[in-house]
Amino acid sequence: MQQEDIPVRQLISEKSGPIFELKRLLGQPFWFFVLLVTVILFSLFIIFPIINLILLPEASDWLRFFTSARFRGAFQNTIIISILSTTTSTILGFAYAYAMNFVKLPGQKFFRNIVLLPLMSPPVIIGLAFLLLFGRRGYITWNLLGLNTNLYGWRGLWIVQTLTFFPVSYITITGVLKSISPRLELAARNLGSSGFHLFRTITFPLAIPGVISSALLVGIMALADFGNPMLVGGNFNVLATEAYVQATGRYDMSIAAVLSVMLVLPTLALFLFQKFKLGKTSVVTITGKPSSDLIRYPISKKVKALLFAMCSALSGFIILLYSIVVVGAFVQVLGVQHDFTLSHIRSVFIGSTALRNSWMLGFTAAVLTAVLGVLIAYLINRKNFPGRGALDFITLMPASLPGTFIGIAFILAFNSGKIVLTGTAVIIVLSMTIRNLPLGYRNSYAALQQIDESIEEASTNLGGNGFQTFTKVVMPMLKNAFSTSLIYNLMKSMNTLSAVIFLISPRWNLGSVQVLSLADHGYTGQASAMALGLMFLIFLTLGVAKLILGDSVNIFNI
Amino acid sequence: MSNVVELKGVSKVFGDLLAVDNVNLEIKDGEFMTFLGPSGCGKTTTLRLIAGFYACDKGKVYLNNKDVTSVPPNKRDTAMVFQDYALFPHMTVYDNISYGLKLKDFSKAEIDKKVQNALEQVQLSGLDNRGVDQLSGGQQQRVAVARALVMDPVALLMDEPLSNLDAKLREDVRAELRMIQQEVGITTIYVTHDQDEALTMSDRIAVMNKGRIEQLGSAQEIYFNPATRFVADFIGTTNGIEGEVEERSGEKAFKFNKGSYASVHEDIDTGEAFLSIRPEFIKITPDNTSFNQNYDNVYKGEIEQVLFVGEKTRYYVKSEDRRWIIDVFGEKNIYSANTFVNIGFNYDDSNIIYD
Numbered sequence: 001m002q003q004e005d006i007p008v009r010q011l012i013s014e015k016s017g018p019i020f021e022l023k024r025l026l027g028q029p030f031w032f033f034v035l036l037v038t039v040i041l042f043s044l045f046i047i048f049p050i051i052n053l054i055l056l057p058e059a060s061d062w063l064r065f066f067t068s069a070r071f072r073g074a075f076q077n078t079i080i081i082s083i084l085s086t087t088t089s090t091i092l093g094f095a096y097a098y099a100m101n102f103v104k105l106p107g108q109k110f111f112r113n114i115v116l117l118p119l120m121s122p123p124v125i126i127g128l129a130f131l132l133l134f135g136r137r138g139y140i141t142w143n144l145l146g147l148n149t150n151l152y153g154w155r156g157l158w159i160v161q162t163l164t165f166f167p168v169s170y171i172t173i174t175g176v177l178k179s180i181s182p183r184l185e186l187a188a189r190n191l192g193s194s195g196f197h198l199f200r201t202i203t204f205p206l207a208i209p210g211v212i213s214s215a216l217l218v219g220i221m222a223l224a225d226f227g228n229p230m231l232v233g234g235n236f237n238v239l240a241t242e243a244y245v246q247a248t249g250r251y252d253m254s255i256a257a258v259l260s261v262m263l264v265l266p267t268l269a270l271f272l273f274q275k276f277k278l279g280k281t282s283v284v285t286i287t288g289k290p291s292s293d294l295i296r297y298p299i300s301k302k303v304k305a306l307l308f309a310m311c312s313a314l315s316g317f318i319i320l321l322y323s324i325v326v327v328g329a330f331v332q333v334l335g336v337q338h339d340f341t342l343s344h345i346r347s348v349f350i351g352s353t354a355l356r357n358s359w360m361l362g363f364t365a366a367v368l369t370a371v372l373g374v375l376i377a378y379l380i381n382r383k384n385f386p387g388r389g390a391l392d393f394i395t396l397m398p399a400s401l402p403g404t405f406i407g408i409a410f411i412l413a414f415n416s417g418k419i420v421l422t423g424t425a426v427i428i429v430l431s432m433t434i435r436n437l438p439l440g441y442r443n444s445y446a447a448l449q450q451i452d453e454s455i456e457e458a459s460t461n462l463g464g465n466g467f468q469t470f471t472k473v474v475m476p477m478l479k480n481a482f483s484t485s486l487i488y489n490l491m492k493s494m495n496t497l498s499a500v501i502f503l504i505s506p507r508w509n510l511g512s513v514q515v516l517s518l519a520d521h522g523y524t525g526q527a528s529a530m531a532l533g534l535m536f537l538i539f540l541t542l543g544v545a546k547l548i549l550g551d552s553v554n555i556f557n558i
Numbered sequence: 559m560s561n562v563v564e565l566k567g568v569s570k571v572f573g574d575l576l577a578v579d580n581v582n583l584e585i586k587d588g589e590f591m592t593f594l595g596p597s598g599c600g601k602t603t604t605l606r607l608i609a610g611f612y613a614c615d616k617g618k619v620y621l622n623n624k625d626v627t628s629v630p631p632n633k634r635d636t637a638m639v640f641q642d643y644a645l646f647p648h649m650t651v652y653d654n655i656s657y658g659l660k661l662k663d664f665s666k667a668e669i670d671k672k673v674q675n676a677l678e679q680v681q682l683s684g685l686d687n688r689g690v691d692q693l694s695g696g697q698q699q700r701v702a703v704a705r706a707l708v709m710d711p712v713a714l715l716m717d718e719p720l721s722n723l724d725a726k727l728r729e730d731v732r733a734e735l736r737m738i739q740q741e742v743g744i745t746t747i748y749v750t751h752d753q754d755e756a757l758t759m760s761d762r763i764a765v766m767n768k769g770r771i772e773q774l775g776s777a778q779e780i781y782f783n784p785a786t787r788f789v790a791d792f793i794g795t796t797n798g799i800e801g802e803v804e805e806r807s808g809e810k811a812f813k814f815n816k817g818s819y820a821s822v823h824e825d826i827d828t829g830e831a832f833l834s835i836r837p838e839f840i841k842i843t844p845d846n847t848s849f850n851q852n853y854d855n856v857y858k859g860e861i862e863q864v865l866f867v868g869e870k871t872r873y874y875v876k877s878e879d880r881r882w883i884i885d886v887f888g889e890k891n892i893y894s895a896n897t898f899v900n901i902g903f904n905y906d907d908s909n910i911i912y913d
Contacts, residue, residue, distance in 0.1 A: 012569045454640045457631075461636070
């Protein structure tokens with residue numbers, strides 16, 4: 001059957017473009033509704049607060065920033081300390097990851113687990129422990145060495161941030177190293193390369209994009225760090241702490257807004273660089289399978305010994321930090337009065353609602369984040385609609401926004417006007433949700449990419465509509481990713497400090513904020529007990545989740 | 559017999575690519591129709607247009623004489639067997655097969671009856687409670703077929719369903735699928751790039767290329783009388799010879815390679831053409847016989863290469879300044895290379911194609 005040669009080619013064009021996409025989405029009421037709700041939520045709780053904050057300061061406020069040595073100093077300090085901490089964290093993280101993945105070391109399992117501790121506990125715990133060990137009445141500096149010095153200031157902060165962030169580098173770089181096939185090294189060996197030459201020409205070049213991406217992630221975290229500078233920064237002020245002081249101490253919201261904008265500029269720059277220049281390589285819990293079971297060729301004894309020493313030192317230091325917090329929680333006053341007591345623990349668990357609030361609000365936020373994350377991931381991964389790229393960008397953007405910025409933006413936006421939320425639990429939950437959304441979204445997105453679209457088509461073909469297909473077929477397949485995301489978000493929400501410190505109220509106080517303020521006021525015992533309480537709740541939740549869901553919950557996937 | 563599936567001037571564009579180009583097609587009740595073509599020819603796209611996964615950019619799709627062009631896929635009465643089966647990995651065999659029935663609100667007893675019946679049809683009875691990941695590739699494929707059959711669809715759509723099976727199994731399943739199809743009497747549209755599959759299973763084949771149907775016909779029609787050069791080339795192996803039909807001393811003849819001629823039917827048109835002759839229709843013999851009288855076209859040549867394939871021997875013969883492919887079946891006596899031979903064929907076995 002020969003067809004006539006009508007020049008149809010010119011007459012037909014693809015029915016594509018915003019109108020057809022929208023029309024098609026309207027045919028799936030459930031997804032259209034999800035999109036609508038998302039757009040409203042984002043407009044109200046991401047876009048509006050940001051624009052509101054940016055528009056608040058006047059020219060005179062900006063002038064104040066640029067003429068004040070104190071504020072400019074804070075900016076410089078922030079940049080300098082972030083560069084220092086990112087560099088050391090990345091180097092240590094890389095070495096640690098290399099030692100865990102490319103080398104066989106005695107006690108490797110122990111090293112692997114210990115380094116997860118700082119990732120799972122409130123970041124402020126390291127600052128607190130550091131204070132207990134090396135502070136003005138530090139157990140090591142004062143009690144053991146009898147020194148009258150302390151490590152407050154940029155040196156202490158550098159050490160604390162390095163210890164806080166190198167596990168992040170370790171986790172992200174592990175993902176990168178695991179994706180390098182041992183076959184490539186075997187091939188290089190087969191061609192005559194070995195030792196440092198092999199590392200320099202094969203392993204390291206392959207890892208570079210991932211390492212840079214990891215460094216950018218750590219850079220954003222270091223720039224935004226609030227708890228550590230508060231506790232150990234001393235007179236070394238950074239933007240996050242300065243903004244906090246200005247906002248809560250002097251009620252100068254305009255300059256606080258200026259400072260937080262100045263803080264966002266570098267983090268946003270790093271974020272944009274990562275997103276558009278490096279692609280999507282990082283983020284903690286992406287699932288990645290080891291590329292093969294081939295065994296790597298052993299490295300030289302000297303390098304091995306060096307790596308072992310480094311891992312031992314880092315792990316030892318982490319253990320020391322956590323031990324001192326445990327001790328601190330159970331003695332009267334560490335460094336002064338070493339009698340055993342349960343009063344700190346009691347005051348934290350019974351005398352305060354902060355822990356309960358942390359869990360409740362954290363859990364609520366985690367559920368919201370996981371649900372929103374999976375819905376938005378599905379929309380963006382599987383549906384076509386106008387503004388899809390913009391939605392992806394806005395969902396990921398909070399990853400680049402320091403908590404301080406979000407906290408101040410929320411306070412400014414919801415303190416007065418049409419929506420008043422200050423002092424409520426809602427504003428805390430929302431801030432947690434917005435901050436963790438990028439991760440929840442990324443996780444679900446990665447999991448969705450593993451699912452062949454034909455499975456959903458099969459459901460559609462058998463008569464399932466958009467909602468039925470999602471609930472009966474997609475969600476059960478995303479179960480693991482979803483519960484992992486839920487647990488991880490809960491952990492993050494319970495540990496977060498920098499945004500919620502602006503949003504708490506006497507009615508809704510939180511554990512992480514309490515650790516900081518108790519430590520700040522010298523109540524190190526109660527601060528330690530509170531930090532332990534948070535960790536206890538996190539581990540308890542994780543344990544229960546493992547019991548219910550089995551080993552499918554693997555939040556760090558290594 | 560009525561048309562169960564009908565495409566009227568259907569086109570689909572992806573960006574600048576015209577994936578399906580004005581396809582018209584009528585598929586009758588109980589017919590096994592195959593879309594055959596190379597990858598990118600538009601066969602799967604056409605199937606997906608029928609299932610509703612793509613929207614037509616032009617033209618109309620009818621199922622049971624009803625215009626379904628704008629009906630969403632979940633409301634079309636077509637059931638599809640996917641290339642990778644697309645079984646729901648978190649469900650048992652039973653849950654997979656009953657999935658669509660449950661959405662249609664059948665009673666539990668009805669569902670049970672239908673599922674058992676479908677399991678029987680694909681010979682998987684007793685495996686109801688297996689997880690689909692515990693099944694072999696062939697079994698998974700049967701579950702996919704059962705899941706589609708159980709819906710009692712207007713048409714069964716199959717998208718290269720055998721491509722993930724190994725070669726031996728594929729031949730068995732081929733016969734089995736055809737048998738099930740005939741037992742149930744279900745209208746089936748089958749997409750494949752494998753001509754053996756198409757030739758053995760189909761009532762009719764639509765050979766597709768560049769988004770168009772090049773030829774529509776039974777397996778024999780397509781094999782023996784290819785309508786276009788593409789079909790002649792794509793289906794099986796052929797000796798395709800460029801040339802020209804011209805008048806030569808009062809008779810029509812096909813002129814090729816400047817000075818060679820092949821005789822043709824008297825009633826064909828003159829002009830540029832393409833002669834296609836299948837390798838098995840060319841006979842070969844050492845050059846000392848009286849072979850010449852038995853064939854319309856006889857040429858002298860020399861064997862260049864011999865490939866013993868098993869059921870046949872393939873010769874590459876240099877003759878009339880070109881290379882001929884000749885297949886000989888059922889002959890133990892095999893000529894060696896560099897033997898001088900005569901080759902011959904009848905014009906009834908050849909095709910003259912103008913396109």
